[in-house]
Amino acid sequence: MQFDVVVIGGGLAGLSCALRLSEQGRRCAVVSNGQSALYFASGSLDLLAQLPDGTPVAAPLDALPALAQQAPQHPYSLMGASQVAALANEAQQLLQRCGLAMQGDSRMNHLRVTPLGTRRATWLSPQAVPTTPLDAPLPWRSIALLGIEGFLDFQPQLAASSLQRQQGVDVLVGYLHLPALDRLRNNPSEFRAVNIARVLDMPEQHAALAEEIRRLADEAEAVFLPACLGLEDDRALQALQQRLGKPVMLLPTLPPSVLGMRLHQALRQRLVQLGGVLMPGDRALRAEFDGGRVTALYTRNHGDIPLRAPQLVLAGGSFFSNGLSSDINGIREPVFGLDVYDRAERADWCQRDLFAPQPYLQFGVRTDAQLRAVRQGQALDNLYAIGAVTGGYDPLQQGCGAGVSLLGALHVARHIVEQGGDA
Numbered sequence: 001m002q003f004d005v006v007v008i009g010g011g012l013a014g015l016s017c018a019l020r021l022s023e024q025g026r027r028c029a030v031v032s033n034g035q036s037a038l039y040f041a042s043g044s045l046d047l048l049a050q051l052p053d054g055t056p057v058a059a060p061l062d063a064l065p066a067l068a069q070q071a072p073q074h075p076y077s078l079m080g081a082s083q084v085a086a087l088a089n090e091a092q093q094l095l096q097r098c099g100l101a102m103q104g105d106s107r108m109n110h111l112r113v114t115p116l117g118t119r120r121a122t123w124l125s126p127q128a129v130p131t132t133p134l135d136a137p138l139p140w141r142s143i144a145l146l147g148i149e150g151f152l153d154f155q156p157q158l159a160a161s162s163l164q165r166q167q168g169v170d171v172l173v174g175y176l177h178l179p180a181l182d183r184l185r186n187n188p189s190e191f192r193a194v195n196i197a198r199v200l201d202m203p204e205q206h207a208a209l210a211e212e213i214r215r216l217a218d219e220a221e222a223v224f225l226p227a228c229l230g231l232e233d234d235r236a237l238q239a240l241q242q243r244l245g246k247p248v249m250l251l252p253t254l255p256p257s258v259l260g261m262r263l264h265q266a267l268r269q270r271l272v273q274l275g276g277v278l279m280p281g282d283r284a285l286r287a288e289f290d291g292g293r294v295t296a297l298y299t300r301n302h303g304d305i306p307l308r309a310p311q312l313v314l315a316g317g318s319f320f321s322n323g324l325s326s327d328i329n330g331i332r333e334p335v336f337g338l339d340v341y342d343r344a345e346r347a348d349w350c351q352r353d354l355f356a357p358q359p360y361l362q363f364g365v366r367t368d369a370q371l372r373a374v375r376q377g378q379a380l381d382n383l384y385a386i387g388a389v390t391g392g393y394d395p396l397q398q399g400c401g402a403g404v405s406l407l408g409a410l411h412v413a414r415h416i417v418e419q420g421g422d423a
Ligand SMILES: Cc1cc2nc3c(=O)[nH]c(=O)nc-3n(C[C@H](O)[C@H](O)[C@H](O)COP(=O)(O)OP(=O)(O)OC[C@H]3O[C@@H](n4cnc5c(N)ncnc54)[C@H](O)[C@@H]3O)c2cc1C
Pocket: 008, 009, 010, 011, 012, 013, 014, 031, 032, 033, 034, 035, 036, 037, 038, 040, 041, 042, 043, 044, 045, 046, 047, 282, 283, 284, 285, 315, 316, 317, 318, 320, 321, 322, 323, 335, 386, 387, 388, 389, 395, 400, 401, 402, 403, 405
């Protein structure tokens, strides 16, 4: 099977890269065999929140020179500061074209309220999420924080106590009782955010939901709910706000994350509209090489029939998504056998202190400045690596996971198009 580009991995990195290439007329296939990190994510996208030395970052683009000094192997340092600035803009436009309304921009981080009631610096957040500028308090004096009766993946008391303590706001805690959810509630494994959203998004449920919120939270200036609403868009939330006449906002829940899934769906939908070929449930297994080129990619579902493309992009994610694996011999990239950043001694992979930056989070595929993957010390001619499968950065400590995925995807798409001329 012949494509212009084959992408391995259908998470944020792989989908955005295939999408950008499809927008420019390239015929792309995305082979992806599992759920992506988006199903577990907050829905907010981080660009750069902290330098490796622990210095907090307010303005991500201004911090890039310091990052390049402290982490020359970081994907942003490889791409270069001016590219990163241009690609961050491009990424925001790409998300808009997918119909995703996000708040924030790359010049200045903002703070999003977490399910624990703390605030965390980030780049872009869904409109539905409560946020503040870095130096401003929450704009309300009283908030109603409402859980859903029997729903265990969001505990309003957790957020309430830190919002009260750290933000000095009055927080009223309550639980929504909605008969429409009784059938789901009877089966705890079904009573998850996504299934709840499928019910609450139905227009015929909005009156009852608004009435229940009014009963519990009439006094509060704003209402925070678990993100169990708005699987496809903000229509349900807007209807609710109109009925209640006050801001109603969503906090992420435990996975599956409605806010993250919405992002995933929007990217996927636009890719399919543009003619991208998705191969869900398929797994890339091995490749053939001719010198510095990948000539064939074999997958589980296609057996002996290889996928062929002049360009390939590896976006298989990190250990979490099996894009990297570890065994007694060390860290491996299992499909192509690429070179990885790692540490020889297993004892050096982790720190005992659970909250300290963990070295293994920096492990991943080595690339050159064009993000071409390195194998046996040489950058391959036609295989790029992007997103969480790449090494040299710590998405958690540096708060840069989504930015590395999105910007890397666009960097590579740009490079492939420049190399290949017009489609
Ligand atoms: C639990 C979790 C939560 C996170 N939350 C946030 C957040 O809130 N904000 C943020 O900015 N960052 C967050 N991150 C960082 C995250 O890594 C990036 O934001 C980004 O989503 C990673 O995207 P990716 O496409 O590189 O990888 P992934 O999302 O991991 O996607 C890789 C995909 O490739 C597939 N795959 C792997 N190997 C193969 C193969 N051989 N063949 C076919 N398919 C394959 C996997 O099944 C998976 O679907 C989080 C990370 C994790 C692990």
